Amino acid sequence: MSKKAKKIDIKLINKLREETGAPVIRVKKLLDELEGNETEALEILKKEGFEKAAKRSERETSQGIVATYIHHNQKLATMVELLCETDFVSRNDLFIQLGKNLAMQLAFSEPKNVAEFEKQEFIKDPSKTVLDLVKELIAKTGENVRIGKFYRLEIGK
Helix, strand or coil, X not given: XXXXXXXXXXXXXXXXXXXXXXXHHHHHHHHHHCCCCHHHHHHHHHHHHHHHHHHHXXXXXXXXXXXXXXXXXXXXXXXXXXXXXXXXXHCCHHHHHHHHHHHHHHHCCCCCCHHHHXXXXXXXXXXXXXXXXXXXXXXXXXXXXXXXXXXXXXXXX
C-alpha cells in the first residue's frame, strides 16, 4: 500500500458489511483496492454474495418459519413458508423480517407459483425482485434460503 492511500472510514466498512453480509476484512481490502469508492465496492460485494448464494442453492432446507400478514380490513390474510438450513438462522431477525415482507408482498399480488412470486418487483423497493431479497439474505447468513409454500385467503375470492 502506498503512502498516499486513502484511510478508509470504519463507518463505511460497517455500512457495507451490514448491506452485503461480507466479512469486514473483505470489505476493507476491497475499499482499499478501490480507493474508497463505495458505489463500486457495493456492486462488487453484492455480485460476490449472489455468486455464493448460487453455490448454496442445492443445500437442504429443513428449517424455517411460517410468516403471516393480515390486512387492516381483516378481509385478506397470507401465509408464506420461508425455509433455511438451521433453526439458528430461522430465529435471526433478518430472516424473520424477510418472512414478514414476503407475506405482505403476497397480500398485494396473486402469483400462481413460487417462480412467479420470485420474479415480482418488491413493493417496498421496485429496484429489487423478491428473489433478490432472498439472495441477499443467503449472502448475509451463509445459508441456503428459499420460499416454500404460500397461501392467500381473501373474502369473496
